[in-house]
C-alpha cells in the first residue's frame with residue numbers, strides 16, 4: 001500500500017532520519033504545487049518577489065486556468081502566512097526550524113498552509129506535500145514530512161493560534177500578530193498609531209487582496225469615461241480614480257492603459273499627490289519638482305496637472321532604470337527627468353511645489369507583496385529615516401519662500417512619519433499645515449496635522465502625507 005493511504009497510528013513528534021536518504025523515486029507531482037514550492041524557494045534563496053517569479057513559471061510550464069489559480073493562491077498565501085506556518089511546523093517537529101532542510105521546509109510551509117487556510121482536504125494536502133518532499137529530498141525526509149503534516153492536521157488554524165499565540169487578554173498585539181500572521185514588530189507599529197482596538201481590522205485588511213485602481217490622465221480622459229470603458233467604478237475620493245473589480249484580469253492589458261490615457265496607481269497615491277497641488281502658494285505656480293520620482297506614478301499625475309496649467313515638472317530619480325520608467329510614464333508632458341541624488345540634485349532652487357516621496361519600509365503596502373512582511377526588519381528603519389530626513393531637508397532647500405513641500409511615505413510607522421517630520425520642522429522652522437483639509441471628503445483622517453490613510457479605513461495603501469510651507 002502507498003505510504004500516504006495507510007492510516008497511521010497517532011504520530012509522535014516527527015524526527016528527522018538519522019541515516020542517509022535513499023535516492024528519490026519518480027512520483028506524479030502536481031505541477032501547480034511544484035510551481036508554488038519552487039517559487040517559495042526562489043523567494044527564500046534569491047530574495048525573489050513571489051508575484052514576479054510565479055507568473056513566468058506558470059507560463060513556461062503551460063499551467064493555466066484552475067491550476068494556475070491554485071498555484072497563485074498557495075504561493076501567495078504561504079508567503080503571507082509564513083510566521084504562523086513556521087510556528088506550527090516548529091511545534092510539530094522535534095528539530096528546531098533552523099535545522100530543517102530548507103527545501104523540505106518550503107514544501108512543509110506549502111502543505112501546512114493548505115491544512116490551515118484552504119478547503120483542500122487534509123489527506124490531499126498531506127499526500128501532495130509528501131510527494132513533493134519525496135521527489136526533491138528522497139524517501140527518508142518524505143517520512144519525516146509525513147509525520148509533521150499529520151501532526152499539523154490534527155488541529156485547525158484557530159486551535160493552533162489558541163495553542164501557540166500569547167493569550168489575547170495578556171498580550172493583544174502578540175496574539176493578533178500570530179492570528180493574522182504578521183511579525184510582531186509590524187503589528188506593534190500599527191498598534192502604536194491606531195491603538196489595539198483597531199489593530200485586528202488593520203491586520204485583516206493587510207491579508208485581503210487589494211482592489212486595483214487606475215488614474216485617468218488629466219486632460220486626456222475623465223474618471224467617468226475611464227470607468228465606462230473599463231467596467232470599473234469611479235473611485236470614492238480621487239477625482240481621477242477608477243476602482244476595478246478584484247480579479248478583473250491584468251490591468252496592463254486594458255486599452256486606455258496601453259494607449260497612455262490611464263495608469264495603474266493606488267487611490268492613496270493619487271490623493272497624496274493631489275494634496276500637494278491644493279494649498280495656495282504665493283506668486284508663480286509653474287515650477288514643480290518630484291524629488292524621488294521612480295517609477296513615475298505621481299510624476300505622471302503631477303506632470304499632467306502642471307502641464308495643463310502651462311508649467312513644468314522636474315523629476316529626480318537616483319536609479320537610471322527607474323528614471324527610464326519615469327520618462328515612459330510622463331511621455332508627452334512637460335516633464336524633465338534627471339538621474340541624480342535627491343539630496344543634492346544640482347537643480348536651481350525656487351520650486352513652488354515639491355513632492356518628496358521617499359524610500360521607506362513599505363509597511364503601508366504589505367498587501368501587494370506577499371513576502372514583504374517577513375523580509376523587512378526593524379534594523380532597516382534607522383538607515384531609512386536618515387535618508388528620509390536628508391531628502392526632506394533637501395526638498396525644503398529647493399522650495400521657494402511661500403512654497404509647499406509634501407513629504408510622503410508608504411508606511412504608517414511613526415519613526416518614518418511623524419518622527420522624521422517633527423524633527424525636520426524643529427530644525428528648520430518650516431510651518432506644518434493641517435493636511436486633512438487637502439483631502440476633501442475623505443473620512444477618518446485622525447487628529448492631524450499629518451494624514452495617515454489605511455486599507456481598512458479608506459481601501460487605499462497606508463500612505464502618510466505631511467504638508468510643509470517654507471516661510472516667506
Ligand SMILES: C[S@@+](CC[C@H](N)C(=O)[O-])C[C@H]1O[C@@H](n2cnc3c(N)ncnc32)[C@H](O)[C@@H]1O
Pocket residue numbers: 269291292293294295296297298299316317318319322340341342343357358359360
Ligand atoms: C517610494 S519610491 C517613489 C515612488 C514614486 N514617487 C511614484 O509615485 O511612482 C522612492 C524612489 O526613490 C528613489 N531613490 C532612492 N534614493 C534616492 C535618492 N537619494 N535620490 C533620489 N531618488 C532616490 C528610489 O529608487 C525609488 O524609485
